[in-house]
Amino acid sequence: MRNRFRILSLATVVLAFCGTPLAAGIVVEWAELPDPSVQVFEDPYRDLSPEQFDDVVFALRLRSRLQGTGGTAQERQKWQVLLVETEDALATDDIDVDWLLSQREAVTERRKLAGASGNPLFDGRVVTLVGFAIPAPPDPDGHAVAYLVPKLGMCSHMPPPPPNQMIRVRLNDDWTPSYLHEQVQLTGTLTIAPSSRHMVVVDGLMPMRATFLLDADSIKTQDTVQGQTYNNKSLVDRLRAAAHRKTGGLTASD
Template identity: 30%
Template sequence: MRFATTTACVLALGFSTTAFAAEPTVIEWNALIPEVEPYENPFADLDQSDIRSLAKLLRLESLLEDKEDPQIRAEATELRAGLTERGLDVDGLFAQRLVVMENRIKAARSPNPEIVGQSVRLPGYILPLEFKGEEAVEFLLVPTVGACIHTPPPDANQIVHVTYPKGIKVDGMFEPIWIAGQMQSEFATENLYMVDGTTEVEITYQMSADLVEPYK
């Protein structure tokens, strides 16, 4: 289960300070994602065989940077020639690869400036970090049930690190909750301890929650 991602109600309010003073505004998870400037992704138009060949060539040429090997050099030269014959600008694609990677990282980690500093109410699922007795006083909020457990962690800007000194009793990680408070942004990493090991999770958002309660 994933919570819906419509932001029309959020945008309609315009995030005015006055509106939030009375009551937190309900938002959904895609409101945490900033608008990203469009960029060229030439790999979207390539077939999988060309992508695999480019990846192999990049790996071979990376090996040659560390140590010259005639066999690897011959294989890399042949592979590059074949890609060039098919009309691919190999060096241009390698350069654009770095641009694509940089933009994907930016899209995954950047906060939405329209959300930061606003008082919001957000539903999600709890991943406990610290307990006081039987109650969680520090946890991660994620948009999908089982995130970081059965699936890879969501993007950093799809995780909120929550502190709540009052504590909330955790009956399980599959029951949704609401959090409410002022959303802040500070990029961080957190080690999440699971039965099968430790996962390092990147986090964009922080909240010292005013209220945490079961989802109804």
């Protein structure tokens, strides 16, 4: 009897962790998708205050002007004075502009890696996510496709998210988004399969770089966003979604 109780308790804990029955997949939050092993790294630019960052940018612009041939002798003298004053002010805060410049490429690569690396914990797992679906041109084999993003407006009125915050979704035959940013709950097998496409969204041709691929088995639409009815399913949104479904839209290969 005691062993039976322990088994039931373990099942209760597992169900509570997943949030839904096991068949529905592990409930995953967007913040869990990046690879945690590459998220912590040295980034001296991140430690700058807004004022310090502005001073660094100003110093770089002044250096660029002085390296060129433009400007009168009086203007160039003024730029030199401003440069010395700006770099001296930064030096009082122990900020070395030359050292920051030497770190720029390394920091850029670290940021790219942090934004593109997917969490291997979920590779090949059946998961459930909630997000906003963007209709996309179908795959060459005719399979319906959408992109899932964590926030309303991404890739249209907002920039695209980092690749590990975008999921390319191969949909089943039962559903495709009827408008941009339709809120959905998707369940399926998630794999780390980086892809890069270009397609027309709202503001023109948009790069769609996704770290993950989700083969959706179950799709549930949700009519509310943060407790409010989501009714801005404009005619333009519907026509654009229909164009992707019927004509394939504009796309580029990997």
